[in-house]
Amino acid sequence: MKDCIFCKIADHSIPSMTVYEDEYTIAFMDTAKDVDGHILVIPKTHAHNILDCDNYTLSQLISAVKKVSCHLVENCGFEGVNLLNASGESAGQSVQHFHIHVIPRKSGDRINAWPHFDGAKEDIEDVFKKIIIK
Numbered sequence: 001m002k003d004c005i006f007c008k009i010a011d012h013s014i015p016s017m018t019v020y021e022d023e024y025t026i027a028f029m030d031t032a033k034d035v036d037g038h039i040l041v042i043p044k045t046h047a048h049n050i051l052d053c054d055n056y057t058l059s060q061l062i063s064a065v066k067k068v069s070c071h072l073v074e075n076c077g078f079e080g081v082n083l084l085n086a087s088g089e090s091a092g093q094s095v096q097h098f099h100i101h102v103i104p105r106k107s108g109d110r111i112n113a114w115p116h117f118d119g120a121k122e123d124i125e126d127v128f129k130k131i132i133i134k
């Protein structure tokens with residue numbers, strides 16, 4: 001998509017530190033420099049986020065996420081990963097091309113990659129009745 005920075009990374013019209021690439025996906029270093037080994041995995045075809053991504057592209061994307069994650073653990077000295085995704089501006093999505101963050105983890109790394117929520121506002125049964133898929 002025109003003017004999408006991640007589409008430009010996907011078609012190599014702007015450079016990235018590409019960690020892995022196949023026909024459908026590309027994985028590259030997140031330039032935030034916030035966590036060692038922070039990687040973004042994206043589909044090459046433009047989807048805004050998980051809400052509009054077709055299932056085939058999604059399956060290719062999650063396969064690439066698995067490949068990258070296993071590589072980090074099997075070959076790069078990490079022990080686990082956090083997978084993060086923001087779908088929608090209310091969720092904190094800042095780049096409007098679907099991406100999954102892979103955060104490599106080691107015991108004792110003191111990375112705060114798991115949110116500490118303030119507590120639910122509504123009764124769990126009421127929420128359950130609203131969101132159950134019928």
Ligand code: AMP
Pocket residue numbers: 005016029030031032040085086092093094095096
């Ligand atoms: P999100 O807030 O989940 O949409 O994450 C967007 C991520 O994209 C941030 O972590 C940014 O650091 C990262 N980012 C933005 N532009 C680039 C770029 N050109 N190359 C690599 N990472 C980028």
